[in-house]
Amino acid sequence: MNKPNSQIGFDFDEKLIGYIKDYKRVFDFACIDHRGAPEHPARTCTLEKSAGAICWGAAYCVRGGPEKEKLAMEYLERRECEYDSKTLVEFYTETATFEPVLTGVIVFTSTPDKESNKYYLGPAPQEEMAMQIATASGPCGNNREYLFKLEKAMHDIVIK
Template sequence: FGRMVMWVFGYGSLVWKAGFEYDEKVVGFIKGNRRVFDLACIDHRGTPEFPARICTLQAQEGAICWGTAYRVRGDREKENLALEYLVRREPEYDIQAHVDFYQEADSETPFLTGVLVFTSTPNKISNKYFLGPAPLEEMAGQIAKAFGPCGNNCDYLFKLEKALYDIGHADDEVIELANEVRKILGGIDEFTLSKIFSTTLDKTSNKYFLCSDPLEEKAGRFAKAAGPCGNKRDYFFSWKKPCMTL
């Protein structure tokens, strides 16, 4: 049997964090779609009360969307592991489509065909995660205050802004939204920030507080803990500054 090859296109958080094993990563774009922040996230970077706004694709003639494509090459098990991970990570996306993928060197001939992309139904009735469009100021306000188990919504936006810049294809609409969020965050005083991003150090009133366990026990938890946003080791070793970036 020949080796299986699967390509996955990322245009949101996948641009900077694949999260699955892949063999190759290439920069390029897809046609007929634009990146929009019309989808709700209620379990990673938001809550049901304050949903985060994350990316999805909106069909638009003549539009292109830059991102990265990942190649997963191997046996069926390797492909299934990547798919299972993506389905768990992207529950808001109810459509798995296959698209043509282009590179800057030749914008007319597809570099790849049949590339998998996760997107969503733009209908609030059939897709409970679809928020739809909103004025820039309203979207920025929602992003500025949304926070979930995997971090805050503004961090998602700022990382996407940087990731697109790093691959050489900054997105003007992402930059505009990010700057609007920065305006809002710049007006929040330190006391309000401390109330938003603080925790009660009491087991009785805070079920998530673990108390001051011995160092070895803490290290053991860090070594083993993993969830939908990655493992605790990555969180710990990459942590250098507060999550919020103004």
């Protein structure tokens, strides 16, 4: 069993590297309580539906009964509180491309509509997004650190 760490934050039994289909990662989401502030939101990633796309990442399997699962979900719901939807997806690995290795995987998603979702920023010119990421900061650190940690996580997935 893996113990909580600063990156994951909950006990998990297995980590799988793989991807989901028909989604892409986009920097269209505002974070005002971790890496930004209400007056200067950070830009963080959300998943956006995109036919034919694949989005690589990790799935964390939590086994061991309802209490352990509840603790993990409570932690994730606090951490991902700005996302307004939970979506169930199928998860594939490099060796299992035709049949999912996991079904019913929960991903936190954001409604891509500025009127119904106050945290949805939408697309912006690259220079504007770069300036926002370069200057936003919040209680958990600055937005640049988020970007660099995401880049490292994606690099580590490719290495494995």
